Amino acid sequence: xxxxxxxxxxxxxxxxxxxxxxxxxxxxxxxxxxxxxxxxxxxxxxxxxxxxxxxxxxxxxxxxxxxxxxxxxxxxxxxxxxxxxxxxxxxxxxxxxxxxxxxxxxxxxxxxxxxxxxxxxxxxxxxxxxxxxxxxxxxxxxxxxxxxxxxxxxxxxxxxxxxxxxxxxxxxxxxxxxxxxxxxxxx
Amino acid sequence: xxxxxxxxxxxxxxxxxxxxxxxxxxxxxxxxxxxxxxxxxxxxxxxxxxxxxxxxxxxxxxxxxxxxxxxxxxxxxxxxxxxxxxxxxxxxxxxxxxxxxxxxxxxxxxxxxxxxxxxxxxxxxxxxxxxxxxxxxxxxxxxxxxxxxxxxxxxxxxxxxxxxxxxxxxxxxxxxxxxxxxxxxxxxxxxxxxxxxxxxxxxxxxxxxxxxxxx
Numbered sequence: 001x002x003x004x005x006x007x008x009x010x011x012x013x014x015x016x017x018x019x020x021x022x023x024x025x026x027x028x029x030x031x032x033x034x035x036x037x038x039x040x041x042x043x044x045x046x047x048x049x050x051x052x053x054x055x056x057x058x059x060x061x062x063x064x065x066x067x068x069x070x071x072x073x074x075x076x077x078x079x080x081x082x083x084x085x086x087x088x089x090x091x092x093x094x095x096x097x098x099x100x101x102x103x104x105x106x107x108x109x110x111x112x113x114x115x116x117x118x119x120x121x122x123x124x125x126x127x128x129x130x131x132x133x134x135x136x137x138x139x140x141x142x143x144x145x146x147x148x149x150x151x152x153x154x155x156x157x158x159x160x161x162x163x164x165x166x167x168x169x170x171x172x173x174x175x176x177x178x179x180x181x182x183x184x185x186x187x
Numbered sequence: 188x189x190x191x192x193x194x195x196x197x198x199x200x201x202x203x204x205x206x207x208x209x210x211x212x213x214x215x216x217x218x219x220x221x222x223x224x225x226x227x228x229x230x231x232x233x234x235x236x237x238x239x240x241x242x243x244x245x246x247x248x249x250x251x252x253x254x255x256x257x258x259x260x261x262x263x264x265x266x267x268x269x270x271x272x273x274x275x276x277x278x279x280x281x282x283x284x285x286x287x288x289x290x291x292x293x294x295x296x297x298x299x300x301x302x303x304x305x306x307x308x309x310x311x312x313x314x315x316x317x318x319x320x321x322x323x324x325x326x327x328x329x330x331x332x333x334x335x336x337x338x339x340x341x342x343x344x345x346x347x348x349x350x351x352x353x354x355x356x357x358x359x360x361x362x363x364x365x366x367x368x369x370x371x372x373x374x375x376x377x378x379x380x381x382x383x384x385x386x387x388x389x390x391x392x393x394x395x396x397x398x399x400x401x402x
Contacts, residue, residue: 018277018382050316055239056309057279064313076314084306087278088286092298094272095290105397112401113392114271115264116363117384119351120370125244126344127375133334133341151338158342168252169231172238172339179335180328 002071003078009036010063010082017059024059032062038070059083130155150182215259218292225300227258228292232285232304237312238336243273243280245340246305248347250285260292263354264402274385281305362396 013031017024032038039047047058047065054061060080067079098107128138133151135141154175161171218224231253239246247270254261269291273283282305289301316323323329355363366388373379392401 014278016277017279018275024279046320050313050320054309054312054316055237056312057243057281059279060282060306060309061313064310065317068314068317073314076310076317080306080310084278084282084302087276087283088298088302090276090278091273091283091286092290092295094276095287095298098272099291106393108402109395109397110389110393111268111271112363112396113366113388113390114385115267116355116366117370117388118267118270118274119348119355120367121244121374121381121384122248122344122351123348123367123371124375126248126341126348129245129337129341129344133338151334154335154338155342158339159346162252162343162346165257167257168249168343169234169238171343172235172249172336175339175342176238176332176336179333179338180331182335183327183331 003074006067006070006075006079007082007085010066010079011086014059014083015086025062028059028062032066038066043069150187151179154178154182214261214265218258218260218297221258221260224293225296228289228297229300229304231258232301233308236281236305237308239340240333240337243270243284245344246281247284248344249340250288251347252343254288254292261288263351265291267351271385271389274381275389358400360401362391363401366391 009031013024013027016027029041029044033041033044044062047062050061050065060083063079063083064076067076069075071078102108131137131139131141133155134147135144136148141147157178158171158175161174162168218228221227232250235246235249235253239249247266251261251263251266255263255266266288269287270280270284273287274280276283282302285301285305286298289297289299291297293300352367355367370384370388373384374381
């Protein structure tokens with residue numbers, strides 16, 4: 001039965017997806033393109049492109065896309081559930097033990113080292129986003145002065161809104177509206 | 188509409204109770220005391236997941252801004268701990284982290300609500316897009332809206348990052364700051380694998396940072 005097969009296959013893949021994001025792509029490709037021939041390589045690359053511009057973790061996007069293609073919306077649900085279920089259960093087990101017995105020297109020490117690491121990764125994501133928003137590149141911009149002025153304006157307004165305690169969702173929504181408005185005005 | 192006034196009311200209560208200090212070990216407010224907690228958790232997580240383009244480290248600062256700054260359901264320390272754990276487990280970092288945060292706030296029901304709210308938006312979006320990929324992928328209006336939202340998300344991530352660094356600076360400890368700087372440079376400029384960085388920083392902490400002052 002295809003639904004069960006999708007669930008089990010994506011469950012298997014997700015167990016080996018340590019590190020998240022793009023780290024999981026080769027694994028998904030191996031299963032979906034090479035083993036099962038559910039997608040062609042070019043369709044698989046399309047998922048990359050879609051994931052660049054749509055919300056959501058790339059693993060979920062791939063699972064949904066494949067499920068949809070193979071067996072419609074029910075297939076999408078099965079593949080996505082398959083992809084999420086193993087780590088969900090694992091997270092619950094780890095969380096249970098962490099909150100019960102996590103307060104011991106070595107674990108506390110490791111987390112004390114990991115907290116600054118997470119801060120660094122958030123800064124890194126932020127810097128990447130600044131480059132993307134203002135210079136439309138993920139790497140070193142060719143000309144630092146040639147930045148996107150309307151995007152800078154949206155960014156600045158969003159910063160001001162955040163310091164004025166405007167809710168996160170209103171800020172995201174408002175930025176989208178401004179993006180559309182500025183674009184239509186040709187600003 | 189009445190949810191808005193409720194959430195303002197709740198935020199105000201949180202602020203009266205000394206809200207702006209998220210340094211402490213206990214959250215500003217107990218989620219259990221929040222009216223319609225599950226609805227608020229689902230709605231805010233769903234909307235953030237729906238509007239956020241990008242992976243784990245993009246959605247996490249936004250969730251942190253919501254849960255820590257606005258609702259006071261979690262502390263900064265808890266959030267960072269749980270993200271670190273979520274990063275080390277297999278699966279999607281964003282979902283692992285929200286599951287762990289949901290569990291911290293309200294046990295298994297909280298974890299379930301958070302997981303659904305994170306996974307549902309991409310499931311819906313991609314299902315729709317896969318039906319009409321070409322129409323959506325190159326639609327100029329959608330591109331403009333997404334670009335605008337990306338700028339808003341950028342502002343929020345930068346804001347959260349500055350906040351977190353400022354708190355770390357206040358503690359005046361060399362080792363955590365060194366980890367921040369070195370990990371950032373390794374990841375941003377040299378594309379060192381995140382898993383490798385997590386492993387190394389975890390080991391550094393395990394060996395050198397067991398003292399109380401680091402927690």
